[in-house]
Amino acid sequence: MQKGxxxxxxxxxxxxxGEDGTVYQCQVRGKIRLEGRSTTNPxxxxxxxxxxxxxxxxxxxxxxxxxxxxxxxxxxxxxKEAQIIAANLxxxxxxxxxxxxxxxxxFIDRFLVTADAYNVPVVIVFHKIDQYDEEELEEVNELIDxxxxxxxxxxxxxxxxxxxxxxxxxxxxxxxxxxxxxSATGKSSLINHFIPGKDLRIGEVSEASNKxxxxxxFAEMHELPFGGYIVDTPGIKGFGLVDIPKxxxxxxxxxxxxxxxxxxxxNCLHLNEPGCAVLKAVDAGTVAASRYNSYVSMYNDxxxxxxxx
Numbered sequence: 001m002q003k004g005x006x007x008x009x010x011x012x013x014x015x016x017x018g019e020d021g022t023v024y025q026c027q028v029r030g031k032i033r034l035e036g037r038s039t040t041n042p043x044x045x046x047x048x049x050x051x052x053x054x055x056x057x058x059x060x061x062x063x064x065x066x067x068x069x070x071x072x073x074x075x076x077x078x079x080k081e082a083q084i085i086a087a088n089l090x091x092x093x094x095x096x097x098x099x100x101x102x103x104x105x106x107f108i109d110r111f112l113v114t115a116d117a118y119n120v121p122v123v124i125v126f127h128k129i130d131q132y133d134e135e136e137l138e139e140v141n142e143l144i145d146x147x148x149x150x151x152x153x154x155x156x157x158x159x160x161x162x163x164x165x166x167x168x169x170x171x172x173x174x175x176x177x178x179x180x181x182x183s184a185t186g187k188s189s190l191i192n193h194f195i196p197g198k199d200l201r202i203g204e205v206s207e208a209s210n211k212x213x214x215x216x217x218f219a220e221m222h223e224l225p226f227g228g229y230i231v232d233t234p235g236i237k238g239f240g241l242v243d244i245p246k247x248x249x250x251x252x253x254x255x256x257x258x259x260x261x262x263x264x265x266x267n268c269l270h271l272n273e274p275g276c277a278v279l280k281a282v283d284a285g286t287v288a289a290s291r292y293n294s295y296v297s298m299y300n301d302x303x304x305x306x307x308x309x
Contacts, residue, residue, distance in 0.1 A: 001062070006047040008220040014043055014061065016051055026051050029060040039082050044070065045219040045231050046087040046176060069119040071178060074240025082242045086178045086219050086231045091121045091171070095181035095190070097128050098139050103182055105143065109253075109294035110239040111180070112152070116252040117244050120178070123153045123171060127186040130158040146288045150254050159189045169194065174227040183235025191232055195222055246299060250278075253295055255287055270295070 004016040007023065016026045028043060029052075043049065048065040070087040094111050096103040108124065115122045124147055126140050144154045155171075157164035171177075172194065179187050192198050221229045241249075250256045250270055256278050260268065264275025270292075273279075281287035 001050050001052050002059075003048065003050055003065075005221070006043055006045055006049055008218060009041055009043060009045055010218050011041075014049075016049060016059070016061070018051075024051070024053065024059050025057060026059045026061050029062050039072075039084055041084055044084040044087045045221050046070075046089060046178075048088065071114060071118060071120055071180070072242050073114065073236070074242055085180070085233055088176060089120050089178050089231070090175035091123060092178040092180060093123050093125050093168075095125045095127050095179060095185045095187050096143075097182070097185045098126075098132070098143070099136055100128075100131070101182050101184050103185065105290040106294050106297060107182070107239060108143075108147075109291060110241060110298065113244065113249070113252040113298070114239065114241060116254070123155060125155050125157055125164075125168065125190075127157050127190070129156040129163055130160045146291065150291075157190070159186065159193050165193060169226065172224060172226075172228055172230060176221075176229045176231065178231045178233065180233045180236060185235075187232065187235075191222060191230060194224060194226075194230070196225075198222060241298065249299055250295060253291060255281075255291070256295065259287075269299075271299070 002018050004018045004024065004026075006014050007017050008015040012027060014026045014028075016024050018024055026049075043061060043064060047067070049061045050063040050065070051059045051061045053059040067087045069089055071085040071089065071092060072082050073085060074082055092111075092115055094108065096108060112122055124144075126144065129137075129140070132140060140156070144156075148154050153171075155164045155167060157168055159165070168190075179190065181187055219231055219233045221231050223229055244252065247267075247269065250260075256270055259277040259281060260266075262277035263270070263273070265273055268276050268278075270276050270278035278287060278292070282289060282292045
């Protein structure tokens with residue numbers, strides 16, 4: 001039996017890097033479930049697995065070692081199942097563009113809530129910053145003000161002007177980092193910059209829909225030349241929440257949770273309860289209206305917020 005790191009999932013087969021540095025093609029033997037939950041991919045990029053070789057190049061995965069964390073989302077096609085995007089992460093980079101294509105605050109907040117629920121730190125990367133006009137830059141700066149005030153690290157980047165890339169390299173060095181976001185936000189361009197010669201295909205924005213076209217099909221780990229790995233993921237259009245009970249959703253809005261002791265009721269849901277400190281803060285402008293609107297939307301939308309037990 002050998003131990004290895006799952007670099008890529010292609011559905012039935014997995015690329016597993018053994019402790020000897022060799023990459024093997026492996027399949028799953030029997031049924032492997034994540035805490036009893038039905039998932040479209042029980043083994044994910046970033047998993048540490050135990051496998052047994054059948055030939056010199058192929059083997060069977062028998063066990064997934066306990067995960068320190070993972071990012072999971074509701075499956076797009078199978079509404080009762082979930083998709084594990086990646087596991088054992090030091091951080092996630094959420095690549096955001098406010099136009100061409102647009103990343104909405106609602107999408108950002110759904111990603112942040114899931115990352116918080118599964119103990120994955122997030123850096124919000126505002127990319128293609130060279131393409132924005134003055135009005136668009138003002139919108140970016142408003143979002144940066146909102147998220148830095150909460151405690152998230154935000155970074156402006158551009159592969160054209162090289163802005164922010166040295167700082168981002170420092171953040172990536174020696175770590176396992178998920179890179180995620182909508183298609184055509186520039187994830188592949190960033191990876192190509194940090195791994196010369198990788199030449200990942202770069203997506204374009206559809207003029208008809210102003211949305212990106214998918215270029216990555218499966219999550220895949222790429223080794224960084226300066227140490228660490230970056231996990232590339234398919235562009236995500238939506239982000240359905242998984243396993244977050246409705247009455248605990250507000251715990252994953254950092255600024256709401258900090259205000260909870262000031263609420264009149266210890267079990268306040270910050271909806272219409274008297275003496276709610278969060279509602280007062282929204283009225284006073286110290287909690288962003290966009291964040292509160294995201295919370296109410298997630299709370300009320302059962303389809304979006306699905307809980308699988």
